[in-house]
Amino acid sequence: MEKILSILVVDDDLIIGKTITKMLNNKSFISNSLEVVKFAVEIAEIGTIAIKMLEEKDFDIVICDIEMPGIDGIKLCQITRKMEKYKTTPFIFISSYKDIEVRLEALSVGGNDYISKPFSVEELLIRIKKLISSKNDTSLSKDFYTPLAQTSLKQKIELIVKYQLSGTLKMCFKDFSDAKIEFFEGKIVEARWAELEAEEAVRNILSRSVITYSFDGKSVSDKGIINSSIIKLIKET
Numbered sequence: 001m002e003k004i005l006s007i008l009v010v011d012d013d014l015i016i017g018k019t020i021t022k023m024l025n026n027k028s029f030i031s032n033s034l035e036v037v038k039f040a041v042e043i044a045e046i047g048t049i050a051i052k053m054l055e056e057k058d059f060d061i062v063i064c065d066i067e068m069p070g071i072d073g074i075k076l077c078q079i080t081r082k083m084e085k086y087k088t089t090p091f092i093f094i095s096s097y098k099d100i101e102v103r104l105e106a107l108s109v110g111g112n113d114y115i116s117k118p119f120s121v122e123e124l125l126i127r128i129k130k131l132i133s134s135k136n137d138t139s140l141s142k143d144f145y146t147p148l149a150q151t152s153l154k155q156k157i158e159l160i161v162k163y164q165l166s167g168t169l170k171m172c173f174k175d176f177s178d179a180k181i182e183f184f185e186g187k188i189v190e191a192r193w194a195e196l197e198a199e200e201a202v203r204n205i206l207s208r209s210v211i212t213y214s215f216d217g218k219s220v221s222d223k224g225i226i227n228s229s230i231i232k233l234i235k236e237t
Contacts, residue, residue: 003035005132006058010050010076011042011065016094016117017043019172019211020063023121024086027214030127035131047071051079054086061128062086066106073176074109081110090131094119103148113147121214123230149234153206153213159217159229161186167217171210179205 007024009017021041028038042059044050047070054062062080066073073093080086086190093106093114103114113127153171160169171179179193181202191201217223 001035002177003031003037004040005037005060005063005128007039007041007049007063008053008059008193009041009063010047010068010073011043012045012068013065014043014045016065016211017045019176020094022125023124023172023212023214026127027121029125032127032133037132038066047073047076047079054080054083058085059089061090063094065093066093066097066102067207074105077106077110088135091127092127094124100148107147108191111169113146116150118153118210119212120151120153120156120230121212122227122236126227126230126234140225146234150165150169151230153210155233156213156230157224159219159226159233163225163229165217165225166217166219167222169213169215169216170229171205171213173210174209179208181205207211 008096009020011017012165021043024039024041027034031037042053044053047068049065051071053059060084064076073095073223077093079092080089080091082196090111090112094117095102095106096117097103099117106114112131115124115127157169159165159231160167160183166184169181169183173179178195180191182190188202191198191205193201193205196204215226219224
């Protein structure tokens with residue numbers, strides 16, 4: 001069986017919205033009821049448009065930036081929670097704010113989770129799956145992770161090296177360009193970004209501002225190890 005999750009991404013930076021759409025459209029997961037879950041993503045640039053879309057359609061999850069012109073993410077979350085059909089809908093904040101006060105405010109107004117930019121696509125999927133499962137099964141443990149914990153790109157690379165994984169680490173930048181680093185048994189065998197290759201590409205990739213990053217393992221085992229390791233890191237943070 002197959003299920004489509006309807007997601008609304010609210011961000012005044014269209015590149016962020018398009019990046020999330022691009023990443024999620026290539027991903028899926030198996031739900032607790034053994035359904036293959038895929039995504040249908042729609043984008044709203046500002047809060048007023050998001051409110052209209054929320055009123056006219058039904059979304060399973062909302063992913064929202066905080067700093068936006070007019071109605072910001074905090075206010076939008078408060079408005080969303082006043083709508084009867086969205087009182088328990090998973091609401092994830094994705095923002096560049098690092099201040100603990102802002103993050104705590106986002107959770108206090110009704111946000112279910114908070115992920116800082118840059119973020120791991122695998123981690124976003126893990127959090128979406130947990131939130132959807134928790135909504136459908138109130139018996140599930142709520143202490144799976146703290147919403148303030150998060151893994152980093154550096155930690156992901158360390159996991160790939162530590163467990164000698166093979167696959168492709170993909171990154172997307174602010175200008176919507178892509179880069180990739182190929183690993184074989186934990187060692188870098190190829191790196192490419194724009195016209196740069198090898199060590200020069202790696203240095204430039206790691207010095208740039210990344211929006212999202214994801215690891216496509218060569219085998220099911222490689223993918224499983226990276227995901228289980230992310231969960232472990234979140235729990236320990």
